[in-house]
Amino acid sequence: IVIGAPEGYLPGGAGYAMVFDPVGPPAAWSQPAGTGCGPGAAPPVLVIPSPFLGQSRPIAVSGASPSTSGILFVSSPPYGITPLPGTCSLALDPATVTPFLAFTTSSSGSWSTTFVLPPDPAWAGTRLALQAALYPSLSPLGADLTNGVHIQLGWGSAGGPPGRPA
Numbered sequence: 664i665v666i667g668a669p670e671g672y673l674p675g676g677a678g679y680a681m682v683f684d685p686v687g688p689p690a691a692w693s694q695p696a697g698t699g700c701g702p703g704a705a706p707p708v709l710v711i712p713s714p715f716l717g718q719s720r721p722i723a724v725s726g727a728s729p730s731t732s733g734i735l736f737v738s739s740p741p742y743g744i745t746p747l748p749g750t751c752s753l754a755l756d757p758a759t760v761t762p763f764l765a766f767t768t769s770s771s772g773s774w775s776t777t778f779v780l781p782p783d784p785a786w787a788g789t790r791l792a793l794q795a796a797l798y799p800s801l802s803p804l805g806a807d808l809t810n811g812v813h814i815q816l817g818w819g820s821a822g823g824p825p826g827r828p829a
Contacts, residue, residue: 689788691715691817696792697744697752701728701807702800706750707772709735709795709809715819717782723775724795724809727768731807733797737763740792740813748803754811755792768797780816789816 691713699706707727714720724733738760745753768774780786794811 688784689815689817691815691819693812693814696811696813697754697794698750699807699809700747700749700751700802700804701797702802703728707795707797707807707809709793709812711793711812711814713819714780714814714816716780716784716786716816718819719777719779721775721777722793723773724766724768724797725773727772727774727797727807727809728800729768729770729772731768731772731797731799733766733768733774733795734762735764735766735793735795736760738792740790744811747808751802751804751808752811753808754794754813763793766795786816787818790814791816 693711693713699708701707703726705726708725710721710723710725712720722735727733736755738755738757741754741756745757747753764776766774766776790813792811792813795809796806797809798806800807
């Protein structure tokens with residue numbers, strides 16, 4: 664067994680190499696990041712549970728103003744949380760941020776949707792940062808911000824992709 668060589672026969676017919684993966688497949692995780700802000704006492708909240716590949720996963724905003732427009736932004740994970748005026752913080756990487764999804768909150772100030780993540784092993788270990796902005800707002804920024812959520816796409820408690828042991 665040769666550790667670190669590509670799986671298969673070695674050049675020159677020197678034998679067979681097997682890849683040894685002591686860590687296992689990347690696990691999915693989700694972590695709140697930074698703080699949101701708005702004109703009210705409590706800022707709107709973004710909730711994204713661990714994003715398991717091959718499963719449906721919800722994304723939800725609560726505590727926002729009723730019937731408000733919003734945009735969910737996505738970026739690479741930032742090197743740190745950027746403080747903004749008031750209690751706000753930016754939990755996105757300004758160099759890679761892009762609009763991901765537009766939405767409108769309900770009359771109760773909430774919104775949710777569900778995404779089906781493909782069971783593609785190529786996505787395992789991908790890390791992203793997400794945060795929503797809601798507008799118009801009386802906030803000094805002109806928009807209310809949710810907290811950020813940093814995620815890693817990965818496999819659930821069942822282990823890795825189909826055909827690979829946990």
